[in-house]
Amino acid sequence: MREFTYKIRLIIAIIIFVSIISSGVFLFLNPQVLHNLPIFKIGLISVVTILLAALLFGRIGCSLVCPFGIFQEIVSLFFDRQNEKRPNWIGKYIILLLFFIVSGIFAVKYKKITDLNIPFMCLVFTFSLFVITGVLSAFKDRIFCTHICPCGTLVGLLSKISLFKLTIDKEKCVCCGICERSCPSCSVESLEESIDNETCVKCLKCMSNCPKGAIGISFLRSRK
Ligand code: SF4
Numbered sequence: 001m002r003e004f005t006y007k008i009r010l011i012i013a014i015i016i017f018v019s020i021i022s023s024g025v026f027l028f029l030n031p032q033v034l035h036n037l038p039i040f041k042i043g044l045i046s047v048v049t050i051l052l053a054a055l056l057f058g059r060i061g062c063s064l065v066c067p068f069g070i071f072q073e074i075v076s077l078f079f080d081r082q083n084e085k086r087p088n089w090i091g092k093y094i095i096l097l098l099f100f101i102v103s104g105i106f107a108v109k110y111k112k113i114t115d116l117n118i119p120f121m122c123l124v125f126t127f128s129l130f131v132i133t134g135v136l137s138a139f140k141d142r143i144f145c146t147h148i149c150p151c152g153t154l155v156g157l158l159s160k161i162s163l164f165k166l167t168i169d170k171e172k173c174v175c176c177g178i179c180e181r182s183c184p185s186c187s188v189e190s191l192e193e194s195i196d197n198e199t200c201v202k203c204l205k206c207m208s209n210c211p212k213g214a215i216g217i218s219f220l221r222s223r224k
């Protein structure tokens with residue numbers, strides 16, 4: 001059942017990935033559609049949805065919706081790696097702060113730059129991010145998500161207080177380390193039988209791989 005849940009999550013993620021990429025290509029080829037869309041409203045609704053989802057399920061969007069996250073997961077299928085717990089990197093909070101400052105400046109000046117080619121800028125931005133995340137994840141799984149992405153850092157902070165968390169049942173766990181080695185975001189400390197829900201991207205790989213069925217989703221409870 002746990003393996004089935006993981007596979008269903010992966011299939012849904014790939015379907016969403018293909019849909020987003022197709023929509024992006026469509027919008028690039030038909031920029032007049034983009035100009036007619038209520039971008040601000042869509043952006044606002046997306047942000048609120050992401051934050052609410054984070055408060056409920058943590059970084060579920062990182063493994064289900066974000067095309068860069070799903071792309072990294074696809075890239076990592078070509079590499080057989082043994083991961084180990086990665087320390088929480090403080091620099092990501094500085095990147096988040098810089099992101100807010102730059103976004104604020106951009107928002108203030110927005111009206112003055114309406115002559116910019118937005119579809120072209122989106123294409124360059126998206127392509128660059130695919131290259132960066134793809135290359136980085138070829139070396140270390142999800143390193144962009146755990147160390148750089150400001151969106152992931154923000155959602156990670158909310159994940160700390162999310163209602164649903166992944167936890168390890170200490171009664172069942174035999175500290176074999178399989179979950180730790182298979183975790184793409186290096187969020188599991190198998191000897192301590194704990195999962196760092198701030199960096200966990202909810203891919204459910206650990207849950208699927210655990211031979212003892214010790215990993216599950218807990219509501220308002222942490223077995224850390
Ligand atoms: S951390 Fe950022 S890039 Fe990674 S999956 Fe989440 S939102 Fe996407």
Ligand code: SF4
Nearest residue numbers: 173174176177179210
């Ligand atoms: S795979 Fe399961 S049994 Fe092994 S360390 Fe992880 S939680 Fe414990």
Ligand code: SF4
Nearest residue numbers: 183200201203204206
């Ligand atoms: S702890 Fe489990 S669900 Fe979270 S990122 Fe690691 S393998 Fe995926």
